[in-house]
Every structure is written in C-alpha cells, then in structure tokens.
Amino acid sequence: MEKWRWTTITRETKTIEFKTGTGLGAPRSTPLVSVNGLKKYFTTLPTFLERRLAGASPKITRAVDGVDLHIHKGETLGLVGESGCGKSTLGRVITGLYAPTEGTVEFHGDNIQMIFQNPYSSLNPHHTVGQIVGAALKKRGVSRNALQDEAVLLLRQVGLRHEHLSQYPRQFSGGQRQRIGIARALATRPSFIVADEPVSALDVSVQAQILNLLEELRAELGLSYLFISHDLAVVHHLSDRIAIMYLGRIMESGPTEAIFHNPRHPYTQALLGAIPRIGERSRLSELAPGQALAAVNPSPGCKFQLRCPRKMAVCEHEPPEPSHVPGDPGHAVWCHLTERRALTE
C-alpha cells in the first residue's frame, strides 16, 4: 500500500506543491516529477542614479516563463541552453530553493537533492569532509554511533577513501570536491537529483570520470536526474531525453537520438552546428547575441525571433504552440515552421 505525504510550501504570493511518498507501487506511466506551467520572474529595482537620470521603473526578468516537463523513474532528462536561458533557475525552483512565481512541481519520490556547478563554493571550507557528509546523514536520522561507518560507505561509493574524512575541501582536486558534493547529495537517499552543470568547472579528462560515476550511481541506486548543461555533447552521453531551453521556454524536446538526428527547431540546429570536434571547446557563445535584452523586454511572439534566420511575420506576434513531429514519438517542437509542416504531412 502506498504511503503518500503531501507538503505544501507557500512563499511569495504563489504556491508550490510537492507530492512526496515512497513511490513504491506508482504506475509506470506516472512521472516521478511533473512540472506544470512553471514561471519564475525576478524584479530588479532601478538604482537611485537611474531613477534620477531616466525615471527608470523596475525591470522584470522572466527567467522561467511557462515550462512543462515530465521525468520518469530511472530516467535522465538533459536540459540544455546557453548561459542565462533560465535552466539553473528552473532547477532551483524544482528543488524548492526558489519559490515559483506561478505553476506547480509535483514530485512522487522520497526526496530531491542538488549537485552544484562549483564544487568548491558549495562546500563549507571550514568543515572536514566527515562534518559535511555527517551533517547530511544526520538529516536522514542516522544515529551518532553509525555516522562514521555510513560516511565511509558513502565515500567509497563515490570513489573516495576513509582517510579523506578528516580532510578539508581545499586539500582536494576539483574532481574530488565534486565527488564530495555527490556523496553529500546521496546521504539523504534521494530518488531524484538535479545536477546543475556538475562537470563544467572540471578538466575534460576529469569530466568523463564524474559523468561515468553519475551513470553508475543511476544504475546502482535507481536514480533519476535532471542534468543541466550548456553543452549538448556532454548531455548526449548521459540523457535518455533532451529538452532545449531558450529565454525561459522549452524550444524542443524528445528522445536524445531524435534531437541529434532529426532536430527541427532552428535553435537546436544552431546548437548542434556549434558542437566542437574532439579537443575543442563548445562554440555556443558564437551565436548572435540578443538573449539578455529579450529576457527583460520579451516580444509577444516567438522568444527566438531576434536570432532566428528563418523568422516569418507570424513569429513576431504569435507564440508557437508545441507540435509533435510525425513518426517521431515523444518529439515536440515549439516553432511555426514545424506547425505548418505538420499540417501538410
């Protein structure tokens, strides 16, 4: 018999609902995580000087502007987009670190944890590894007597050793620090982890080790991930499905192979064209600029119109609805071109 627990957290003026429980016995078709109509807006007040000089009013940045996502048990969803597209904000709203402006997150699992981009700044430099992991174990209710044994088990699980317990974060390499961050996330036995650019601060050789570790942990512990990255090549190896995000909205989503072999959205096509060859860095930043401006002053139509080489008149005033790609199950595109093509196929 399932045991469900409902927790409602209200912050600001809106409500986010987490449906939590054992997850056992949930129907296969029930997503582990459902994100529905999620929005997160930030308001920036003008400085004193701006008000005096230009009579400026508050700016609203639509970091997340109406996102729907579903992630199933044991699945990895790769969330890809350039810096500032809202993907990290979306991850933080899903984990409850930020309250949504609007929309809901429904979660049918035990708990959600986050692995952060910068393993150094996310670890307290004044605490030993034993204290960092121990604090997370205490939250799970592990007794004082069992803390050390449990902490050693966790360290082994992420490729660290017993003697590391008494050391401080500054004594480790970047890859080892990220392993500590992963051990801390695992301490509460989560069923779902939001990994926010977990390898972007690491050397290329170390990136592969951490990605392999995440993949092994997923298989061993039955985890599900939202894997956030600006790098499609990194996401390709780990993800079952990929969602492409631009200016707070999803542009295209589908199975990984469908996105790579049959990309339909002009933005996805541009991202794929920017994937570097082995040994090169990603060239996403070489795409035409315009993102930050449009996040603050969005036009009513398609969010990608300022950079789109295939823009039509309709794109300026009508936001595209999702269209399913014929013959490609689970592949959806938010673009008027695909809408028109779908109507004629």
Ligand code: SF4
């Ligand atoms: Fe380009 Fe229009 Fe499609 Fe947007 S809806 S991506 S502007 S063609």
